[in-house]
Amino acid sequence: MLSNVTGWIKKLTEAGVGLVALAVVVQVIFGSSASFLPGDVVASLMAIISSLGGAGLVGLDTAGLLYQILK
Numbered sequence: 001m002l003s004n005v006t007g008w009i010k011k012l013t014e015a016g017v018g019l020v021a022l023a024v025v026v027q028v029i030f031g032s033s034a035s036f037l038p039g040d041v042v043a044s045l046m047a048i049i050s051s052l053g054g055a056g057l058v059g060l061d062t063a064g065l066l067y068q069i070l071k
């Protein structure tokens with residue numbers, strides 16, 4: 001059962017990361033004025049990272065490490 005839950009978490013995480021990546025690519029292609037995007041996605045991501053300061057960079061490194069372990 002735990003492996004089922006872990007599998008669902010992996011799938012949902014991959015889907016979420018894929019949606020964010022798609023939004024970034026669409027914004028790069030069409031600009032921040034794309035009518036089907038909820039605002040400036042890249043600026044929102046950068047604001048989140050900069051608000052976390054050094055902890056944001058450590059969090060990104062940790063997330064990358066966890067992704068490699070769970071992959």
